[in-house]
Amino acid sequence: MRLLVEPRLVQSRVVRFGAPAAGLAFGLLLSAIMLELFGIPAPAAYLAIIESGFTGGLFAISDTLTVATPLILCGLACALAFKTRLWNVGAEGQLFLGAWAATGVAIALLPAGTPGFIAIPCMAVAGFLAGAAWGAVPGFLRARFGTSEILTSLMLVYVAAHWNNYFIYSVWSDRGFQMTRLFPRESWLPRLSDLASSWPGAAGLTLHAGFVVALLLAALFWFVMFKTRFGFEIKVTGISERTAHYAGMPVRRNIVVVMALSGGLAGLAGMCEVTGVVHRLQENFSPGYGFTAILVAWLARLNPAAIVLVSFLLSGLLVGAREIQPSGIAMMLQGIVLTCVVAADFLTGNRIRIVKDAARTEAP
Amino acid sequence: MNRTGEHQGNTTGERREGLEEPVSSLQPLSFAPEKPGSSHADEHVSSLPPVSLDLEGISIEFPGVLACDRVSLAIRRGEIHALVGENGAGKSTLMHCAAGILRPTSGTIRVDGTPVRFTSPQDAQAAGIAMVFQNFLLVERLSVLDNVLLGSGSLPPLLERVKLAAGIEPVCKRLGIELDWCRPVESLSAGEKQKVALVRALYRKARILILDEPTAVLTPDESDRLLETMRRLAADGVSILFVSHKLPEIRSVADVITVMHRGRAVASSLPARGISAEAVASLMVGGDQASAPISAPASASASPSQSQSQSQSQSQSPSQSQSQSQSPSTSLSTSPPPPSSPPLRLDSVTLRAGGHDRLLSLSLSLRSGELVGIAGVSGNGQRELVSVCAGIVQPTSGSVSVGGSDLTGRSPRDFFEAGLCYVSEDRYNEASAAQLSLADSICLKWYRSLRGALPGSLDTAAVTRTAGRILESFNVRHSGPAAPTASLSGGNLQKLILGRELSHEPAVLIVHQPTQGLDLASTEFVYQALRQQAARGTAILLVSSDLDEVLALSDRLLVMYRGRFVGEFPRCEFDRLRVGSLMAGLVGEAAP
Numbered sequence: 001m002r003l004l005v006e007p008r009l010v011q012s013r014v015v016r017f018g019a020p021a022a023g024l025a026f027g028l029l030l031s032a033i034m035l036e037l038f039g040i041p042a043p044a045a046y047l048a049i050i051e052s053g054f055t056g057g058l059f060a061i062s063d064t065l066t067v068a069t070p071l072i073l074c075g076l077a078c079a080l081a082f083k084t085r086l087w088n089v090g091a092e093g094q095l096f097l098g099a100w101a102a103t104g105v106a107i108a109l110l111p112a113g114t115p116g117f118i119a120i121p122c123m124a125v126a127g128f129l130a131g132a133a134w135g136a137v138p139g140f141l142r143a144r145f146g147t148s149e150i151l152t153s154l155m156l157v158y159v160a161a162h163w164n165n166y167f168i169y170s171v172w173s174d175r176g177f178q179m180t181r182l183f184p185r186e187s188w189l190p191r192l193s194d195l196a197s198s199w200p201g202a203a204g205l206t207l208h209a210g211f212v213v214a215l216l217l218a219a220l221f222w223f224v225m226f227k228t229r230f231g232f233e234i235k236v237t238g239i240s241e242r243t244a245h246y247a248g249m250p251v252r253r254n255i256v257v258v259m260a261l262s263g264g265l266a267g268l269a270g271m272c273e274v275t276g277v278v279h280r281l282q283e284n285f286s287p288g289y290g291f292t293a294i295l296v297a298w299l300a301r302l303n304p305a306a307i308v309l310v311s312f313l314l315s316g317l318l319v320g321a322r323e324i325q326p327s328g329i330a331m332m333l334q335g336i337v338l339t340c341v342v343a344a345d346f347l348t349g350n351r352i353r354i355v356k357d358a359a360r361t362e363a364p
Numbered sequence: 365m366n367r368t369g370e371h372q373g374n375t376t377g378e379r380r381e382g383l384e385e386p387v388s389s390l391q392p393l394s395f396a397p398e399k400p401g402s403s404h405a406d407e408h409v410s411s412l413p414p415v416s417l418d419l420e421g422i423s424i425e426f427p428g429v430l431a432c433d434r435v436s437l438a439i440r441r442g443e444i445h446a447l448v449g450e451n452g453a454g455k456s457t458l459m460h461c462a463a464g465i466l467r468p469t470s471g472t473i474r475v476d477g478t479p480v481r482f483t484s485p486q487d488a489q490a491a492g493i494a495m496v497f498q499n500f501l502l503v504e505r506l507s508v509l510d511n512v513l514l515g516s517g518s519l520p521p522l523l524e525r526v527k528l529a530a531g532i533e534p535v536c537k538r539l540g541i542e543l544d545w546c547r548p549v550e551s552l553s554a555g556e557k558q559k560v561a562l563v564r565a566l567y568r569k570a571r572i573l574i575l576d577e578p579t580a581v582l583t584p585d586e587s588d589r590l591l592e593t594m595r596r597l598a599a600d601g602v603s604i605l606f607v608s609h610k611l612p613e614i615r616s617v618a619d620v621i622t623v624m625h626r627g628r629a630v631a632s633s634l635p636a637r638g639i640s641a642e643a644v645a646s647l648m649v650g651g652d653q654a655s656a657p658i659s660a661p662a663s664a665s666a667s668p669s670q671s672q673s674q675s676q677s678q679s680q681s682p683s684q685s686q687s688q689s690q691s692p693s694t695s696l697s698t699s700p701p702p703p704s705s706p707p708l709r710l711d712s713v714t715l716r717a718g719g720h721d722r723l724l725s726l727s728l729s730l731r732s733g734e735l736v737g738i739a740g741v742s743g744n745g746q747r748e749l750v751s752v753c754a755g756i757v758q759p760t761s762g763s764v765s766v767g768g769s770d771l772t773g774r775s776p777r778d779f780f781e782a783g784l785c786y787v788s789e790d791r792y793n794e795a796s797a798a799q800l801s802l803a804d805s806i807c808l809k810w811y812r813s814l815r816g817a818l819p820g821s822l823d824t825a826a827v828t829r830t831a832g833r834i835l836e837s838f839n840v841r842h843s844g845p846a847a848p849t850a851s852l853s854g855g856n857l858q859k860l861i862l863g864r865e866l867s868h869e870p871a872v873l874i875v876h877q878p879t880q881g882l883d884l885a886s887t888e889f890v891y892q893a894l895r896q897q898a899a900r901g902t903a904i905l906l907v908s909s910d911l912d913e914v915l916a917l918s919d920r921l922l923v924m925y926r927g928r929f930v931g932e933f934p935r936c937e938f939d940r941l942r943v944g945s946l947m948a949g950l951v952g953e954a955a956p
Contacts, residue, residue, distance in 0.1 A: 226824075227816065227818075227821050227822055227824060228816075228818075228820045228821050228822055229811050229812065229815075229820060229821070229822050230820055231822070232804070232807065232811050232822055233811075235800075235804070236797065236800065236804070236808065239797045239799045239800060240793055240794075240797035240799075242790075242793055242794045243793065243794055243795070243796060243797040243800075243808065245756060245776060246754075246756060246776060246786070246788060246794045246795065246808075247776070247808040247809060248775060248776040248777030248778075248779075248780050248809075249777070250775070250777075
């Protein structure tokens with residue numbers, strides 16, 4: 001008896017959604033075993049995660065959506081590139097550079113007291129452009145010399161991290177600490193807690209305006225992908241560059257443009273993180289959003305609505321698992337669950353058949 | 365040519381239904397009565413070496429196609445046996461069958477007189493048969509030695525490469541081959557790779573070698589050395605079956621020649637030295653029909669199973685073409701006085717790619733309403749030619765102009781906007797993409813003009829409308845415009861592509877292998893569409909390795925061989941035999 005793996009010719013709806021769900025269930029089961037091994041009662045831990053990540057009232061939802069914001073933006077960034085079959089795995093680096101540029105505008109460029117309606121758009125544009133530049137480099141290398149964008153975009157993540165560190169440690173260091181000073185209050189993104197004066201219930205809610213921007217961009221992403229000529233070119237290029245070239249599409253130019261737009265979206269995520277959440281630039285302000293977003297985009301099958309949903313669920317898991325000690329547990333849970341879901345993805349494209357050896361000899 | 369022996373021989377003249385073949389069918393020729401050297405007579409001559417591989421009555425059927433029809437072929441020990449025929453004649457299918465890759469539908473294979481049944485290439489290998497493929501099937505990253513050892517079955521658990529290399533040394537000595545064992549295969553030239561493939565085959569103790577167009581990717585110098593190696597091997601008792609389109613090399617190396625045409629062996633084991641290259645060429649392109657002027661109507665009656673419309677159309681055009689009393693005025697070039705600028709013009713176009721000259725100083729000019737055919741065995745630069753004509757590939761030198769404006773170096777979009785449409789040979793990967801929906805496949809050449817209200821937007825309703833209109837007017841059988849392009853049959857996809865291009869009313873239309881793999885009805889549809897379009901004044905460049913197609917449709921015909929135009933014929937001078945000779949590289953002998 002042996003196992004035979006063969007591609008599925010038809011992907012039914014049941015399989016498309018059932019396989020990831022089964023992977024999720026298996027991941028949770030595996031995680032439960034791990035938790036029990038650490039001496040943590042798994043059912044209680046899961047309840048705690050659901051409580052503090054999803055059902056624990058406004059605070060839980062607000063925290064979850066705050067974490068979901070950079071995931072949505074980076075997820076869109078990855079999805080745009082992946083649609084074109086460009087493997088931009090450097091969203092993390094583009095996010096860093098976006099955060100850096102926004103920081104520079106906030107604390108070094110604009111004079112103190114610049115009103116928010118000027119400062120925030122300036123930071124957004126700077127963040128977008130810096131991320132776009134960081135994404136365009138691998139795009140250009142790929143279009144011009146055929147360099148693998150996987151390697152170049154990934155390597156540029158480390159360049160970006162060190163670039164930021166240089167500024168954090170020396171140029172913009174706040175009295176020698178490894179962080180910049182706080183941004184001026186005017187350049188913070190509006191938050192729900194700002195409404196506390198008129199709505200006391202909002203006090204302490206950290207959700208910021210970046211989330212709305214992320215949702216709007218998800219809608220724009222959908223429009224561009226499905227309703228514009230550029231989106232059509234992207235789709236054809238992703239399916240077959242040869243066909244796109246044959247149809248007279250500017251394939252090389254589009255590769256650079258897509259990588260730049262992708263980097264720009266990730267840069268915007270970085271800008272939102274520093275101006276909406278931490279209000280300063282510091283090391284490790286991102287727990288790998290740019291990398292997690294690769295999985296988000298993949299699991300969402302590059303669909304913008306699904307990216308929002310997947311980001312939300314994943315963020316709830318991340319936020320909820322924070323409550324469990326020791327602190328590394330959250331990352332472990334995330335790792336196990338995502339690994340299982342992605343592994344189950346294999347089953348949507350392939351099926352496994354058990355073949356008895358007797359059947360083999362019968363075959364002609 | 366032998367016309368009296370037409371109905372003799374080992375196969376009958378009956379045709380099978382469902383064949384995707386035009387009507388001008390051939391009866392197999394038997395040379396047995398006249399030529400003492402042919403296969404039947406051979407059996408009784410004791411001095412000849414024994415038959416090592418004997419294929420008898422091999423038929424191989426694919427759904428709807430009979431690729432080989434009762435082909436018999438015998439290879440003697442130490443013989444170099446050339447297998448020739450046009451593209452699609454069934455040569456590759458037959459070789460794959462002998463190498464255990466395909467199983468014959470019927471027929472017997474004997475190795476050294478013992479009937480064998482191969483269920484895998486390993487079985488064939490065990491019987492001493494090895495095939496060297498055109499692309500060699502080597503693992504690029506592995507060293508030469510590892511490639512030779514690969515798959516040879518019984519390797520010791522410890523790979524002592526020095527010892528193993530010593531075991532291969534005699535094989536190489538025999539061949540007069542020197543190889544650096546440690547080099548990775550990816551760093552070798554095509555000629556060296558081929559040597560590795562040969563050594564690998566012989567290391568596996570192959571006594572029968574099957575070579576698929578062994579010189580196709582070699583430089584002339586490398587080709588000469590390969591032919592020398594082949595002679596050595598044969599002298600050593602290895603039997604070689606090789607496919608080639610190049611008659612000069614066949615005549616220089618082969619002992620006997622088998623010619624295939626449309627799935628049949630029209631001549632078996634002709635002595636290579638006893639027959640003229642022109643005779644072989646004529647057999648390749650259509651047997652005795654070639655020696656006489658094209659005479660399709662006679663053969664049309666021989667195939668009652670063919671569809672009515674097909675036989676009519678097929679028989680009309682060739683007869684039109686060859687009857688010289690009907691002067692060129694009957695052709696479609698009764699166009700208005702030629703405009704000052706030709707719709708498509710190539711001026712000494714040269715293309716170098718991958719270190720080889722693909723196109724050599726080609727010049728060509730099309731007139732409105734003229735259908736120019738390019739004949740040639742595929743792989744002689746046709747793909748490069750159409751790519752350059754459509755702006756897909758930039759020529760190394762020379763110029764391309766469409767409608768009088770020089771578009772050299774411009775994008776395919778500029779070519780399209782100048783009125784040039786192109787139907788690529790690769791329907792599923794270039795002219796459309798398998799994963800696109802039908803509407804998207806049509807939209808490929810329409811999306812720029814279907815603008816929506818917002819800037820940059822696409823009028824998706826108009827996309828669906830346009831797609832529906834083209835699907836309907838070109839009679840594409842489909843399951844909705846949202847269905848994937850992969851769901852269409854080749855014929856229906858070709859209708860879609862042709863419809864998409866023709867809906868632009870192009871000034872120039874380039875079609876490459878327009879009916880390859882298509883069934884009769886679709887083929888006829890394509891022919892009619894091309895004729896109509898030419899009548900409407902479109903200049904058409906038809907590039908095809910199907911000689912019948914080119915002869916039937918073209919107003920003017922050029923022959924391509926190794927990146928050059930080696931002959932040009934106006935319609936009134938079409939000569940199947942001369943075209944066939946030129947296609948096979950007999951430039952000096954056949955061209956005046």
